[in-house]
Amino acid sequence: MSRSVDEHVGEVAAAISRAAHRRTQDRPVERPVAPGLVGRLAAPAVSRLDVPGFDNSQMDGFAVHAADLARAADAPVALPTVAHVVAGDAAPAPLALGTVAPIMTGAPVPPGADAVVPVERTVAREFGPVGGGAVVEFTAPVAPGTFVRARGTDVRAGEAVLEAGAPLHPAAVGALVVAGVETVRVAPALRLAIVATGAELISGAVPDSNSRVLLAHAHELGLEATAHVVPDDPAELEALLDRLAPRTDVIVTTGGVSAGTREVVRQVLEPRPGAWFDHVAVQPGGPQGLAGWDDGDRVVPVVCLPGNPVSVLVSFELFLRPPLARAAGRIDQRPTGTGPLAEPLTSPSGRLQVRRGLLRSDGSVSLVGAAGSHLPVSYARADLLVLVPEDVTALDAGDIVQWWRIA
Ligand SMILES: Nc1nc2c(c(=O)[nH]1)N[C@H]1C(S)=C(S)[C@@H](COP(=O)(O)OP(=O)(O)OC[C@H]3O[C@@H](n4cnc5c(N)ncnc54)[C@H](O)[C@@H]3O)O[C@H]1N2
Numbered sequence: 001m002s003r004s005v006d007e008h009v010g011e012v013a014a015a016i017s018r019a020a021h022r023r024t025q026d027r028p029v030e031r032p033v034a035p036g037l038v039g040r041l042a043a044p045a046v047s048r049l050d051v052p053g054f055d056n057s058q059m060d061g062f063a064v065h066a067a068d069l070a071r072a073a074d075a076p077v078a079l080p081t082v083a084h085v086v087a088g089d090a091a092p093a094p095l096a097l098g099t100v101a102p103i104m105t106g107a108p109v110p111p112g113a114d115a116v117v118p119v120e121r122t123v124a125r126e127f128g129p130v131g132g133g134a135v136v137e138f139t140a141p142v143a144p145g146t147f148v149r150a151r152g153t154d155v156r157a158g159e160a161v162l163e164a165g166a167p168l169h170p171a172a173v174g175a176l177v178v179a180g181v182e183t184v185r186v187a188p189a190l191r192l193a194i195v196a197t198g199a200e201l202i203s204g205a206v207p208d209s210n211s212r213v214l215l216a217h218a219h220e221l222g223l224e225a226t227a228h229v230v231p232d233d234p235a236e237l238e239a240l241l242d243r244l245a246p247r248t249d250v251i252v253t254t255g256g257v258s259a260g261t262r263e264v265v266r267q268v269l270e271p272r273p274g275a276w277f278d279h280v281a282v283q284p285g286g287p288q289g290l291a292g293w294d295d296g297d298r299v300v301p302v303v304c305l306p307g308n309p310v311s312v313l314v315s316f317e318l319f320l321r322p323p324l325a326r327a328a329g330r331i332d333q334r335p336t337g338t339g340p341l342a343e344p345l346t347s348p349s350g351r352l353q354v355r356r357g358l359l360r361s362d363g364s365v366s367l368v369g370a371a372g373s374h375l376p377v378s379y380a381r382a383d384l385l386v387l388v389p390e391d392v393t394a395l396d397a398g399d400i401v402q403w404w405r406i407a
């Protein structure tokens with residue numbers, strides 16, 4: 001039976017989420033904390049350091065004893081400076097009562113000082129000589145703790161920086177570095193196998209762009225992926241699936257799912273238990289399949305995309321990218337928005353039409369290329385997918401459309 005887009009989104013997501021869950025049971029891998037770290041933590045990452053590592057100043061100003069400024073509300077209080085303290089100073093001398101230390105942002109607060117007064121809140125707004133010896137006038141009291149970034153307020157040594165399951169995005173890498181964590185245990189990445197089908201790919205009559213596109217997407221998400229090509233030969237496809245299944249979590253095929261005489265994916269997979277092949281109410285990307293390949297131990301989901309290059313790109317965005325991104329600990333939803341169409345369009349009734357577009361500086365949306373699924377160059381020139389709902393068959397210039405930002 002044919003499916004709505006939402007139904008197929010749900011079915012593919014469920015299959016991938018089961019595969020992803022199964023993969024998290026596999027042995028974690030130890031990875032150095034470095035740019036390029038991806039996936040999710042398999043175990044809590046424990047901080048080796050207090051963050052911040054020492055009490056330090058939030059402002060360029062003067063480290064003071066708050067008690068010394070208590071009377072500044074009545075009349076200015078003048079206090080002598082000691083040597084400047086700058087970021088990178090290891091251990092500043094304790095601050096004697098009745099003195100203030102010029103201090104720069106990030107520099108360690110001297111022992112004894114309990115507040116910082118920004119330089120612009122003093123009368124002369126000057127630091128004086130580096131070695132000290134100036135006199136600074138303060139005109140207001142200051143509460144203890146003001147503009148002091150206290151040691152360990154972000155995380156303390158021994159506490160978890162991030163819990164198991166946390167996504168390793170750029171901020172996580174920064175947090176691990178600042179907490180002195182050098183290696184982490186990472187849940188193993190989902191392993192994708194991409195299988196492009198078609199005699200025309202083997203002969204070279206048509207370059208195999210689909211598997212390159214899917215491989216590039218997989219790499220961008222930090223997934224492990226391999227790409228394979230088979231001709232329209234059921235025995236060859238079966239042999240490949242047998243080889244791939246034991247070392248793969250999700251298989252994605254392209255081509256061979258429509259109504260012709262040489263639909264190798266459909267021929268091999270449709271008879272399998274639980275397999276579904278039919279139309280989804282979307283254009284492009286209508287003919288789709290979802291099946292499983294039993295390796296004797298577990299059933300590996302096989303997501304079967306149609307062969308047309310734009311159908312693959314759109315199907316990936318609608319059905320595959322969201323659950324794969326979730327499994328990889330990435331943001332699963334593309335940025336979305338709405339804007340007025342710059343030109344009219346028509347759309348098939350009863351199907352979500354996905355067109356390619358460009359967001360213009362005035363917020364309007366122009367179309368790139370025609371609706372056909374054989375125009376991958378137009379797709380690559382676009383930065384939006386433009387979504388025309390199932391029940392809409394025509395739109396005028398100025399009508400509001402929803403878009404997903406893809407580039
Ligand atoms: N009688 C019908 N014919 C078709 C229907 C239908 O409902 N009834 N649906 C059409 C739609 S829509 C699509 S989409 C395609 C899907 O066909 P297949 O999945 O079987 O794909 P193929 O026939 O193998 O290839 C289609 C097209 O794409 C090119 N291709 C295939 N693989 C690659 C690749 N790896 N890289 C680049 N290009 C590739 C292939 O050469 C064909 O031109 O069916 C319609 N027909």
Ligand code: MOO
Binds near residue numbers: 285306310
């Ligand atoms: O549904 Mo097909 O993907 O338009 O060419």
